[in-house]
Amino acid sequence: MRTHTTIESPVGPLTLVMTGNALTGLYMNAQRHRPPEETFGVPADGDATFTPIAEQLSAYFAGELTTFTLPVAFQGTPFQQRVWNALLEIPYGETVTYGTLARELGKPSASRAVGLANGRNPISIIVPCHRVVGSTGGLTGYGGGLDRKRYLLDFEKRVKTETLF
Known part of the structure; x- marks a missing residue:
């Protein structure tokens, strides 16, 4: 249900x-x-x-939680599910490029496909698709809008920096 x-x-x-x-x-x-x-x-x-x-x-x-511990269930193609599971491995407050993610999945020429799967992530924030950036580190498309992506990335970096001291 x-x-x-x-x-x-x-x-x-x-x-x-x-x-x-x-x-x-x-x-x-x-x-x-x-x-x-x-x-x-x-x-x-x-x-x-x-x-x-x-x-x-x-x-x-509130900046008090950096890793979610919730049961999630993905509904998508096998490739999309592989991408979404890989997103869960991106550390809090850090970013990776689409190309890096494609290489980690063993598909070095599939950065565009990774981007498409990333954009279809059904569990935003918890499955951190906002942590994936363009090849030069710039913000690229985000299903929730670039302003939200910028907010989430800046927020995580600030929290991570504050907790290191």
Whole structure:
């Protein structure tokens, strides 16, 4: 059974979608490739099922959490799933290029395909697609918009720097 709820965050409302006990979607408003609302299942407002996710997101945005420990389930092609799993390995506050990610996946000429899969990431923030940048380190497309990508990267770098001292 699919359920969903919406919570507030510093980057705007976030729609959380669960299938069973696993998070299958985290979408920002006006996000590119956001599925139609009717695919999110029944509203679960007031349901405690989403409490652990909301608490971890709150701790993340407070600068108190750098690694999420939530059950996630990906629904995509095998290649997309490989890319999304690789995103989970990018350390907090750091970035990698599309080309580097392609090489790590054993597909050195597939940086464009990695970018397309990255853009279809259904669980933004928790699966940190915002940590992937262009070959020169510049910000490139982000499903949630470049302003949000810039905010998330700057936020993580600031938190990481503050916790080192």
